[in-house]
Amino acid sequence: xxxxxxxxxxxxxxxxxxxxxxxxxxxxxxxxxxxxxxxxxxxxxxxxxxxxxxxxxxxxxxxxxxxxxxxxxxxxxxxxxxxxxxxxxxxxxxxxxxxxxxxxxxxxxxxxxxxxxxxxxxxxxxxxxxxxxxxxxxxxxxxxxxxxxxxxxxxxxxxxxxxxxxxxxxxxxxxxxxxxxxxxxxxxxxxxxxxxxxxx
Amino acid sequence: xxxxxxxxxxxxxxxxxxxxxxxxxxxxxxxxxxxxxxxxxxxxxxxxxxxxxxxxxxxxxxxxxxxxxxxxxxxxxxxxxxxxxxxxxxxxxxxxxxxxxxxxxxxxxxxxxxxxxxxxxxxxxxxxxxxxxxxxxxxxxxxxxxxxxxxxxxxxxxxxxxxxxxxxxxxxxxxxxxxxxxxxxxxxxxxxxxxxxxxxxxxxxxxxxxxxxxxxxxxxxxxxxxxxxxxxxxxxxxxxxxxxxxxxxxxxxxxxxxxxxxxxxxxxxxxxxxxxxxxxxxxxxxxxxxxxxxxxxxxxxxxxxxxxxxxxxxxxxxxxxxxxxxxxxxxxxxxxxxxxxxxxxxxxxxxxxxxxxxxxxxxxxxxxxxxxxxxxxxxxxxxxxxxxxxxxxxxxxxxxxxxxxxxxxxxxxxxxxxxxxxxxxxxxxxxxxxxxxxxxxxxxxxxxxxxxxxxxxxxxxxxxxxxxxxxxxxxxxxxxxxxxxxxxxxxxxxxxxxxxxxxxxxxxxxxxxxxxxxxxxxxxxxxxxxxxxxxxxxxxxxxxxxxxxxxxxxxxxxxxxxxxxxxxxxxxxxxxxxxxxxxxxxxxxxxxxxxxxxxxxxxxxxxxx
Numbered sequence: 001x002x003x004x005x006x007x008x009x010x011x012x013x014x015x016x017x018x019x020x021x022x023x024x025x026x027x028x029x030x031x032x033x034x035x036x037x038x039x040x041x042x043x044x045x046x047x048x049x050x051x052x053x054x055x056x057x058x059x060x061x062x063x064x065x066x067x068x069x070x071x072x073x074x075x076x077x078x079x080x081x082x083x084x085x086x087x088x089x090x091x092x093x094x095x096x097x098x099x100x101x102x103x104x105x106x107x108x109x110x111x112x113x114x115x116x117x118x119x120x121x122x123x124x125x126x127x128x129x130x131x132x133x134x135x136x137x138x139x140x141x142x143x144x145x146x147x148x149x150x151x152x153x154x155x156x157x158x159x160x161x162x163x164x165x166x167x168x169x170x171x172x173x174x175x176x177x178x179x180x181x182x183x184x185x186x187x188x189x190x191x192x193x194x195x196x197x198x199x200x
Numbered sequence: 201x202x203x204x205x206x207x208x209x210x211x212x213x214x215x216x217x218x219x220x221x222x223x224x225x226x227x228x229x230x231x232x233x234x235x236x237x238x239x240x241x242x243x244x245x246x247x248x249x250x251x252x253x254x255x256x257x258x259x260x261x262x263x264x265x266x267x268x269x270x271x272x273x274x275x276x277x278x279x280x281x282x283x284x285x286x287x288x289x290x291x292x293x294x295x296x297x298x299x300x301x302x303x304x305x306x307x308x309x310x311x312x313x314x315x316x317x318x319x320x321x322x323x324x325x326x327x328x329x330x331x332x333x334x335x336x337x338x339x340x341x342x343x344x345x346x347x348x349x350x351x352x353x354x355x356x357x358x359x360x361x362x363x364x365x366x367x368x369x370x371x372x373x374x375x376x377x378x379x380x381x382x383x384x385x386x387x388x389x390x391x392x393x394x395x396x397x398x399x400x401x402x403x404x405x406x407x408x409x410x411x412x413x414x415x416x417x418x419x420x421x422x423x424x425x426x427x428x429x430x431x432x433x434x435x436x437x438x439x440x441x442x443x444x445x446x447x448x449x450x451x452x453x454x455x456x457x458x459x460x461x462x463x464x465x466x467x468x469x470x471x472x473x474x475x476x477x478x479x480x481x482x483x484x485x486x487x488x489x490x491x492x493x494x495x496x497x498x499x500x501x502x503x504x505x506x507x508x509x510x511x512x513x514x515x516x517x518x519x520x521x522x523x524x525x526x527x528x529x530x531x532x533x534x535x536x537x538x539x540x541x542x543x544x545x546x547x548x549x550x551x552x553x554x555x556x557x558x559x560x561x562x563x564x565x566x567x568x569x570x571x572x573x574x575x576x577x578x579x580x581x582x583x584x585x586x587x588x589x590x591x592x593x594x595x596x597x598x599x600x601x602x603x604x605x606x607x608x609x610x611x612x613x614x615x616x617x618x619x620x621x622x623x624x625x626x627x628x629x630x631x632x633x634x635x636x637x638x639x640x641x642x643x644x645x646x647x648x649x650x651x652x653x654x655x656x657x658x659x660x661x662x663x664x665x666x667x668x669x670x671x672x673x674x675x676x677x678x679x680x681x682x683x684x685x686x687x688x689x690x691x692x693x694x695x696x697x698x699x700x701x702x703x704x705x706x707x708x709x710x711x712x713x714x715x716x717x718x719x720x721x722x723x724x725x726x727x728x729x730x731x732x733x734x735x736x737x738x739x740x741x742x743x744x745x746x747x748x749x750x751x752x753x754x755x756x757x758x759x760x761x762x763x764x765x766x767x768x769x770x771x772x773x774x775x776x777x778x779x780x781x782x783x784x785x786x787x788x789x790x791x792x793x794x795x796x797x798x799x800x801x802x803x804x805x806x807x808x809x
Binding site: 013080082083 | 370372373385386389
């Protein structure tokens with residue numbers, strides 16, 4: 001039977017971007033090789049999550065080409081990798097901004113005004129949750145519990161918490177990120193404790 | 201064999217150790233519903249409808265994933281089990297579209313059947329169903345060259361995912377997204393590309409995965425008859441069921457409506473490949489031979505058998521006589537036979553008697569067997585390997601003494617035949633090819649030899665109007681594998697029977713009877729009245745081989761698919777085939793080797809040392 005896909009129905013599922021040729025940088029390849037050794041040889045698929053994390057680190061998001069590369073590295077099929085990518089909300093299949101602002105909207109943060117934080121960020125950046133600003137600097141996302149309820153409301157900027165963020169502090173955070181870049185990611189008490197340790 | 205004894209619903213049951221409670225229940229005839237369980241693939245425990253109560257266990261257990269133990273007391277009928285099961289059904293149907301009236305699976309759908317039996321009468325679901333249809337979105341999506349996927353109907357049992365991973369060894373299907381948004385999908389919507397893709401329709405317990413070939417063509421109640429037969433499109437010899445659509449004789453379209461696999465643990469398990477499943481349209485296709493034809497100048501004219509036979513006899517006599525005068529030797533017989541390995545053992549047996557009657561004991565030298573081989577693109581670790589040889593009966597020909605070269609994976613050697621024809625030493629070639637077009641491989645040289653006159657006479661007996669047949673002087677309309685009771689010996693050396701599901705079209709005849717009539721017209725004493733006569737003679741001449749009981753083989757008759765759940769549902773068929781062989785309507789039908797001990801069913805590839 002001849003296969004003529006154009007003839008048939010297509011799903012409107014949002015597919016990952018095809019992306020250009022993808023391969024790990026030597027540094028990431030080394031990290032992957034070290035990580036995959038943690039698992040028995042017949043359970044290499046356990047390393048898919050870490051492999052995808054590396055791919056996202058390298059590219060900012062996971063393209064179809066990256067999924068194929070991960071599948072090759074693991075020795076499974078791309079469909080199995082896509083399963084994982086589509087299951088976890090922290091993998092992106094479309095380009096995102098340099099700074100991904102994950103605003104927690106679960107109970108503790110919500111009680112302490114997370115909605116107002118989201119609204120303030122929206123107003124400041126001119127985007128709604130789920131969007132990326134035109135300069136490609138910020139992406140605003142609402143997420144479920146980030147596990148920092150004692151310091152609500154929390155915004156996770158890339159991999160760092162920004163705690164006790166009052167809606168009126170939002171403008172300062174955004175300006176900080178714009179001017180100082182990653183150096184501004186010091187809102188997390190872990191950073192502060194580390195800094196305190198270093199000075200004492 | 202170590203066994204354990206447990207009690208299910210008060211009934212003591214003894215099963216082999218290692219069986220699950222669900223398997224024990226199925227063996228004992230206790231009705232427990234299930235979706236994600238399939239005997240051919242691994243256990244998943246994701247659908248939850250097979251819950252049972254087991255004494256001393258704190259909660260209800262999924263019977264498909266609980267191993268039987270001695271003294272276990274299982275209940276499938278207690279009120280809490282019934283309630284829990286009904287609750288699971290309510291969830292399964294929460295998003296199911298219930299479009300049974302337009303769904304091809306309707307009537308043979310486990311979801312339908314089990315929901316009626318075990319599910320609640322109605323749903324308490326107040327919210328709208330999750331649907332994939334919408335603005336620019338279709339629930340029905342393309343799922344590869346052979347399949348369609350309806351995502352609304354899917355209940356996420358993951359049988360298809362596990363089939364592709366475990367049997368096909370290429371996990372092309374996965375579940376994307378999470379929770380209520382989960383759907384079955386392939387990577388980047390590229391579809392399933394596999395030689396085993398048709399099996400996904402069989403394993404799917406709902407109407408989510410359907411083959412394009414069968415979609416919208418028929419409904420279960422339109423297929424009242426199913427015939428247990430054997431696939432002949434490669435040397436694997438999968439056991440299959442041919443489905444016949446009921447329709448008036450004058451109605452358009454074919455009767456043969458689909459092929460499905462039939463459980464045989466020694467040959468094909470629960471599966472069959474797409475070649476056997478979808479490549480049956482030629483049987484009732486446009487190019488099918490329906491009447492004998494003779495050449496008159498440039499055209500082939502339909503004729504009657506009684507007109508054709510004397511003319512054919514005279515031409516053959518003339519061909520034999522002319523070269524006898526031209527100092528023919530045993531090495532260069534004037535009439536040569538080119539036979540496809542699609543010919544059944546009966547046909548080869550009659551042909552052997554024919555050539556030996558005409559040319560003495562060296563007669564078989566005049567016969568050349570032909571078949572094609574091709575590499576099938578399959579993943580390395582597949583559990584279902586399709587054979588390279590595209591013909592069913594190479595081993596049968598070998599057992600009868602034909603020269604077919606060593607091993608089943610061999611290739612035919614036509615060089616001697618070709619040089620004999622192209623050097624003009626041959627006065628006539630008789631081709632016997634009951635297979636589909638192309639089963640003889642490349643025949644352009646033979647067509648060329650006939651057209652440039654090197655070969656004076658070409659006779660083609662076959663099922664399809666091939667290029668070769670259109671170059672022939674006589675075309676004899678034979679029958680295809682679903683139109684005759686016939687034996688084929690597969691690559692394991694197992695003698696299996698294909699059975700007559702439909703009659704040959706028009707004036708086409710059984711191939712053995714055409715050969716018998718030819719032999720009789722040439723003065724040979726071939727006195728066979730029916731295929732069973734041929735099998736009896738075959739059995740008598742080959743004692744101490746599996747063929748010795750060829751006449752005892754049960755060549756199956758059509759099965760009335762009265763009870764769809766029991767007999768006609770392809771995804772349930774395995775259960776009735778191997779567990780309830782003594783119950784109607786499958787009585788005797790799957791027992792192809794009745795009366796033959798399992799050991800004798802395997803014959804060595806070489807009969808004599």
